[in-house]
Amino acid sequence: MTNKFLIFNLEDDKAKALGEVISNPTCKKIVDYIAEHNDVSESDIVKALGIPANTVNYNIKRLINSGLIETSKTFFWSKKGKKMATYRVANKIIVISPKKSSNVYSKLKGIVPAVFVSGILSVALGFYYNSRFVVKSATRTVTNPQMYDTTVLEVAKTSGAADFAMQAIPQVPSVAIKSPEILGIPQISVWFFVGALVAISAYSIWNWKRM
Structure with missing residues (x-):
């Protein structure tokens, strides 16, 4: 069963990373685009937002680690025969605790x-x-x-x-x-x-x- 809850405390490194991701303009654009379309690949994001491929790849990894997006079950094969993953917004509840306990x-x-x-x-x-x-x-x-x-x-x-x-x-x-x-x-x-x-x-x- 997929965990539907993300629980952090203010002293946790993950909470700090989550704050950085949320405040990052590029991450915001990527999340907004994925939320509107769902099951999109990195190449789709590059074409739609005009962001360099390496920047998209870097921020996608950050968003996955923060729990805001996740890899979907849908995928496709590129012309070179490479399996291309797609992404969607994670349907999770984020709970932040003020103390580390x-x-x-x-x-x-x-x-x-x-x-x-x-x-x-x-x-x-x-x-x-x-x-x-x-x-x-x-x-x-x-x-x-x-x-x-x-x-x-x-x-x-x-x-x-x-x-x-x-x-x-x-x-x-x-x-x-x-x-x-x-x-x-x-x-x-x-x-x-x-x-x-x-x-x-x-x-x-x-x-x-x-x-």
Whole structure:
């Protein structure tokens, strides 16, 4: 699974490199161009921006090391038979911590993905429960004895017209009861997600107080 989070602290060399890349005008132009087109090669950038090939190659390496762009799965072959890579903007969240602490780093790295995983599991559990509940409810038939025509039943007893009486009894349609939903999401998934957030928050606060 690709890591979707980049966590730095202000004392980290990587944070310094990231700041230099972000403040570099050439890097900004390259990132903007890749963001607009995606899956572009170095030669595409050279032609589009008019930047020397060696400059593009140097800044591409810096952007990859900083985590702002990444090599895409798409590639092509040059006329000389050389495999040419293409690049795209990395879909990642950058978190910068003010202090250098391996504990803070590890906690943030574990908590943020845990929230996303909890959300996915909550939605999956909610829709699974909702589908099972609706299927079971659809098979139920609710009948009310008070709705029977007592006059017809009395006639059936005296005359023996049982078939006529059964046909005269009104049929009550099946009733399917749907589980309540919030914004289209089954309620059980909402409560599961809230519970997961509370548990994660409580665990995080308890750990940070121990630091």
